[in-house]
Amino acid sequence: MDGPDMNYDAVQARILTEIPDLSSELRKAARFLVDHPDEVALVSMRVLASRSEVTPTTFVRLARRLGFTDWAAFRKPFENRLRSGNAPFAAKADALVLRGPEAIFVESLRTNAANFxxxxxxxxxxxxxxxxxxxxxxxxxxxxxxxxxxxxxxxxxxxxxxxxxxxxxxxxxxxxxxxxxxxxxxxxxxxxxxxxxxxxxxxxxxxxxxxxxxxxxxxxxxxxxxxxxxxxxxxxxxxxxxxxxxxxxxxxxxxxxxxxxMLARSGPAAAARVRATELELQGLGAYLPE
Missing domain, CATH: 3.40.50.10490 (Glucose-6-phosphate isomerase like protein; domain 1)
Known part of the structure; x- marks a missing residue:
């Protein structure tokens, strides 16, 4: 299937197939695209380059390596995927802007909530x-x-x-x-x-x-x-x-x-082993007295 005829799933499969043979710079860009498909459709190539720490021309070279004439053609399957509502997960949180030391603690908790x-x-x-x-x-x-x-x-x-x-x-x-x-x-x-x-x-x-x-x-x-x-x-x-x-x-x-x-799938026998292990740990003095 040629680049212009590929849907999103085919593009992703092509990227994963090509990754082992790509240069380190192209590989870095390819991994970012695989993991951030929503961003490919939503933000500019310059922003993608900044976030993935490669040059914008790296994305152009990657698109051509995958059989597309240019970046706009490569981006189309990602746009169609987002438009169809079949995205596997919501777009990642936007790049955090540090607002001084007072904000870092809260931002860390919020970012990890998004990671979960x-x-x-x-x-x-x-x-x-x-x-x-x-x-x-x-x-x-x-x-x-x-x-x-x-x-x-x-x-x-x-x-x-x-x-x-x-x-x-x-x-x-x-x-x-x-x-x-x-x-x-x-x-x-x-x-x-x-x-x-x-x-x-x-x-x-x-x-x-x-x-x-x-x-x-x-x-x-x-x-x-x-x-x-x-x-x-x-x-x-x-x-x-x-x-x-x-x-x-x-x-x-x-x-x-x-x-x-795994425990839930293993049933009552596994739960009994947890109980026995806990009693053994208590007997060995593994926990501080309350």
């Missing part, structure tokens, strides 16, 4: 069910998240271990990540969590899982993320923040919701 809403809209029930099914079938679930994504990775492991013992955090044993990866089995499952720029340690995790045929679930900021390329399911979160550093609040919300969904 975006996560709810971007991850439908079918994808959640697929992710749960993969984890339920696995004889061992291994979770990878590094640097700021260590928090949601650790949270997923901690919550799941309340009702099942076969969930572990990769890279937690004195730096022996390679030894842990060597033990991967195709009956296992791997969860990888990350956002751009993606932690170097995620590379060998993804490569090893792919090589051994281990099913992967990606929790990422983009469906075009390198950690999502070979994942069976990708759950997406926004990192928007008025702070100097991207937010992982929505990633934490996703892992909490995923663990809760």
């Amino acid at each position: 809403a975006a996560a709810e809209a971007a991850n439908d029930g079918k994808e959640i069910a697929r992710a749960c099914a993969i984890l339920e079938r696995a004889q061992h679930v291994r979770v990878a998240g590094f640097r700021s994504c260590r928090a949601p990775a650790h949270a997923l492991v901690y919550l799941c271990r309340m009702f099942r013992r076969d969930v572990t955090l990769l890279g937690s044993d004195g730096g022996s990540l390679e030894a842990e990866l060597a033990a991967l089995d195709r009956k296992d499952a791997v969860v990888v969590i990350g956002f751009a720029p993606y932690s170097r340690e995620l590379g060998p995790v993804v490569e090893t899982a792919q090589r051994h045929g281990v099913p992967m679930i990606a929790i990422a900021d983009s469906i075009a993320a390198p950690i999502a390329r070979h994942a069976e399911v990708t759950l997406r979160f926004s990192t928007d923040s008025p702070s100097f550093f991207p937010s992982v609040a929505a990633a934490l919300a996703i892992v909490e919701a995923l663990a809760a969904t």
Whole structure:
């Protein structure tokens, strides 16, 4: 299908197919377009360039690479998608304008509220069910998240271990990540969590899982993320923040919701294991007396 004849779904599919072969600058622009389709239809190319931190001509080159004569032709499927009312989620919040230190706290809370809403809209029930099914079938679930994504990775492991013992955090044993990866089995499952720029340690995790045929679930900021390329399911979160550093609040919300969904699907037996685990923790003095 030639560029002028492509609808939005075809354009998105073409972008995802082309991304691995694009230059770093074109790849950056392509990821932004995939994740912000409403903005493509609503704002100027100059504004898109500013928000994605590429030059306007990068978008023109990308449009031509994808088979369109110019930017206006490339933009048309995005406009038609928005006009049809089939947008998968509402447009992201406009770029925040910092109004001094007094505003940052409130802006952070509001932005994360928008991130939660975006996560709810971007991850439908079918994808959640697929992710749960993969984890339920696995004889061992291994979770990878590094640097700021260590928090949601650790949270997923901690919550799941309340009702099942076969969930572990990769890279937690004195730096022996390679030894842990060597033990991967195709009956296992791997969860990888990350956002751009993606932690170097995620590379060998993804490569090893792919090589051994281990099913992967990606929790990422983009469906075009390198950690999502070979994942069976990708759950997406926004990192928007008025702070100097991207937010992982929505990633934490996703892992909490995923663990809760898994528990609900597992039934009374899983609830009984939570009760037993809680009693054991109390007996070990894990909590301060009230």
